Amino acid sequence: MSEVITPTLQSTFTVALIGNPNVGKTTIFNRLTGLRQKVGNYPGVTVDKRYGNIKLGEQETTLVDLPGTYSIYPNSEDEVIVHRVLNGLDKENKPDFVLAVVDMSSMERGLFLVTQIMDLGLPMAIVLNMEDTAQEQGIKVKTHELYKSLGVPIIQTNARSNKGIEAIEDLIKQQFFSVPAPFLDTQYLLPEGLSADIQEQFGLENSYQAYQLIRFHEREPLLDQSQKDILKEKVANSTFDIKKAQLEETQQRYKGIQYVLSKVIEKTDIGRKHFTEKLDKVLLNRVGGYAIFLGILLLIFQAVFAWSAMPMDLIDGFFATLSSTVANILPEGVLTGLITEGIIPGIGGVVIFIPQIALLFGFLAILEDTGYMSRVVFLMDRLMRPFGLNGKSVVPLISGIACAIPGIMATRNIGNWKDRLITIMVTPLMSCSARLPVYVILIGLAVPDSYWGPVNMQAIALLGMYLLGIIAVLMTSWILKLILNFKEKSYLMVEMPLYKLPRWKDVLITMYSKSKTFVFAAGKVILTISVILWVLASYGPSSIREQAIAEVPLPEANAPVEVQESYQSQIASAELESSYIGIMGKFIEPAIRPLGYDWKIGIALITSFAAREVFVSTIATLYSVGADVEDELTIQEKLDQQVHPQTGEKVFNIATAFSLIVFYAFAMQCMSTLAVVYRETKGWKWPLIQTAYMTGLAYVSAWVVYQWLS
Structure with a gap:
């Protein structure tokens, strides 16, 4: 049924972490790597590559956090990266093993991606995460039955509470991954002669890799034009119907998944409305939802001012004293002037804003971790759609509050080019964290540190700047909509995760890494x-x-x-x-x-x-x-x-x-x-x-x- 990779343990190897969005993949990555994380770029693209080192005994493991995806059909640039890495086209970044994370409360969606990886013939293991969420929904998974059906090692975890993390570490240390038998008979997807020809010419290992390449070669930047022309010619000379093959694959894959789930899932009717549903009625209200969101932002900005005041004063005073002390110690001259009037004030101008940068990103991490940020995306979609913005534009714009660069890169998920272009053009108008130091220093000069009732006036001024950015985005988008005059309609699909308490360790890691950056x-x-x-x-x-x-x-x-x-x-x-x-x-x-x-x-x-x-x-x-x-x-x-x-x-x-x-x-x-x-x-x-x-x-x-x- 499967081949377990255990005879010879490698001393250095790479494990790719993959899963749907919002399955706890990043939590597991943070738990395993801690502060030993790095961010780079995949060759030739601007997609972030997050990776970290794990030291387990004598072994040195590199864990790569691949972008979240629902399948390896490359429709966006993030998905192209996943397709490229797993399909073996990117030899430099090809992992030795794959660790697939699945949400236990949404097994069907997660197993679609898992079974595609199985058909690629990669050594893998499965992590069934979010055990607590599944229990809240009355879902129980028979992991042994699932193991017998899929033929790969399975670990059940609740990464938020650190349950199962040691088991994952032990699995990685023992390299307890297996090459499963194909989930589908993929021979039928391509004509036999065409599949063998492509495998031989491009050095692929099985028919599903050949199918994926022939299906999506036009989106693959690693292939040069001559290689794309060869593949295009091979398709033209065969009886292969691309659209029909993908539809048939999808139907057969879901049919097989349903059969597996019928044997491994036990669901109990818990007989009560979930807390999330009740809370959403309030937080997603057409009127009250916006008021609550503004109130949360105001509280955040007030906390940013109030909590950062003391450490900022201490840092500012320290550098002022340092300049004075150095000037008294060193003899007068050019070098002393450079240090006391150039270098020290310059460094002080950076370090002084660490408390506010850390707090802002900490609060954003909390909103994301609790599940509220997805609701913000849904709320803002209602507001932005009349101004010509795609529903998917909300994610880049929200990201732009932290930094315009990842916000602009996030527009790759927008399929319509004109919608994407408008989003790129207006995202820098969102007030990013780089503006925060300027706002803080100038608001401190212009607005008194007084209170209007319980609310700090400086916090109101800071909130006003963020709202001004949103207004500028809407008006500029509306003007661009008239100029570009496009009529294509688009729709927003956003997952609403259950509300949870934030993972404070992850929040602290985010604050540390963003401040360091x-x-x-x-x-x-x-x-x-x-x-x-x-x-x-x-x-x-x-x-x-x-x-x-x-x-x-x-x-x-x-x-x-x-x-x-x-x-x-x-x-x-x-x-x-x-x-x-x-x-x-x-x-x-x-x-x-x-x-x-x-x-x-x-x-x-x-x-x-x-x-x-x-x-x-x-x-x-x-x-x-x-x-x-x-x-x-x-x-x-x-x-x-x-x-x-x-x-x-x-x-x-x-x-x-x-x-x-x-x-x-x-x-x-x-x-x-x-x-x-x-x-x-x-x-x-x-x-x-x-x-x-x-x-x-x-x-x-x-x-x-x-x-x-x-």
């Missing part, structure tokens, strides 16, 4: 730009600098200390304005003056096109250059004290702060996002259009806000 990915860019900015701000054409310094009136010899300090401050300001960065800033200042910005803010806008969060570190560096490094003011305190030299008014007043907030809400300031849009649309046309319309929208909106609040 922010520090090391954004941090490299921010630190590099901070050093470059310090150099450009510390040096300039000698003749221009000398003239600028000479124009500052000398104080009298017996002038008061205050006058002497004012003179030194004016000298520092003159040196900064006559530096290379000052000259660049003065050049662009006329264009941004209508928005309420001075040349220093202009420089921050330019550097932010590398990454939005660079704004804070740029401002921190520019306002540190030439300042008294022994003054232990935090970033926010420094910005709050800045005044225009001509008017004496605050630089960051309410009008300027809100103008900046709105500018950053709409502007396309992320080179990584542009690169992803380029790859997804396969050209520069749409990234350039996207940059132009978003920058124009940002400028006009910021001008309106500044004029209104002035």
Whole structure:
């Protein structure tokens, strides 16, 4: 019936983890790998490849978390990856073994994928997960009967409570996987001569692999055009009917699955409405559902401000003290200036936002883990469909709250190209985590830390920015819908998992990994730009600098200390304005003056096109250059004290702060996002259009806000 792989244990091997969406696959992956996870890309595509190492005795195992899929029919790019890896076309990423995760409460759907893997002839084992969910629905699985029917090792688990994880580790350690007998007689799917010919020419091991290749070769980027032409010619010269073969396969597969389930499933009528159904009546209400969602968002943003305040103050104070301490220890000179005015403020501009980034992603993980995020997708579909967005657009847009890059990549699940294009074009308008540092620092300057009843005013302002992003998405989508004028209809299919308590270990792992990514990915860019900015701000054409310094009136010899300090401050300001960065800033200042910005803010806008969060570190560096490094003011305190030299008014007043907030809400300031849009649309046309319309929208909106609040 099957061949168990046990005679010779491999010292290093790869196990592919596969399953439907929402079957607990990621939970098992997190339990097995912990913090030993990495994220890469599959060769030639932008699909994330999550993998982690497991050390079991002397063995070194690599666990690869494949994208969730319901079958190995490659209709989206995620599914293409699964098809490619399991079908053996991607030799570099081909796993030694497959661990298939099945939801015990939805066996029919899970076994469809499992039986396809069986027919591919891969050594595998099955994990029946979500035992608690099955029990709540009165479902009991006879695992021994299932083993006899399928011929592969089976483990029953409840990964949320860590039950069965040790058994999975032991199975992997013992390499207790088996090559099952084919579930279907796949010989009938292809004419015998055609199947043998394809197997020989492409180095495939069985007829089902040949069938999969001939069925979906046009979607496989690893095949060159000549190979695709050969396959196309072979199909044309045979009696093979592709659509008829897939329909027959699907019918026969479900018929076989039903027969197996009739022997292994016992279902008891629990005789009561499930808690999930009762809760959905409230949370999915056409009116109350939206109010509850807004209330949850407001609570999240209030917690982000309140809980992060103390650690942020400690971090900010630490870096201010560090600059002062280093300045006292090291001798005066270029290196000391670089460290105290460039590197330390730059690093501080990254680290200070770790508490808020961690909290935001932690709350998003909780919403996902409890099952509520699927309800949000369903709710938002009602709202977005009249504006021309595909129901499937909701998932990328929700992802865009964390980061536009995975949001744009998630549009691969949208089959209609125009629907997908609109979603790509508007996803960067969602307020991503990179905007959070900018929002936080500017809202802290413009909005008092007071309460309206039990609600913090700064939390309301932050919620308002996220709602503004949603409004911009809807209006822009509506305009694009009119311009592109497409009439195809699309539908949303979203799975509603049962409500569960969050897995706190997984939440903590998410907070850690996202914070780490922010520090090391954004941090490299921010630190590099901070050093470059310090150099450009510390040096300039000698003749221009000398003239600028000479124009500052000398104080009298017996002038008061205050006058002497004012003179030194004016000298520092003159040196900064006559530096290379000052000259660049003065050049662009006329264009941004209508928005309420001075040349220093202009420089921050330019550097932010590398990454939005660079704004804070740029401002921190520019306002540190030439300042008294022994003054232990935090970033926010420094910005709050800045005044225009001509008017004496605050630089960051309410009008300027809100103008900046709105500018950053709409502007396309992320080179990584542009690169992803380029790859997804396969050209520069749409990234350039996207940059132009978003920058124009940002400028006009910021001008309106500044004029209104002035």
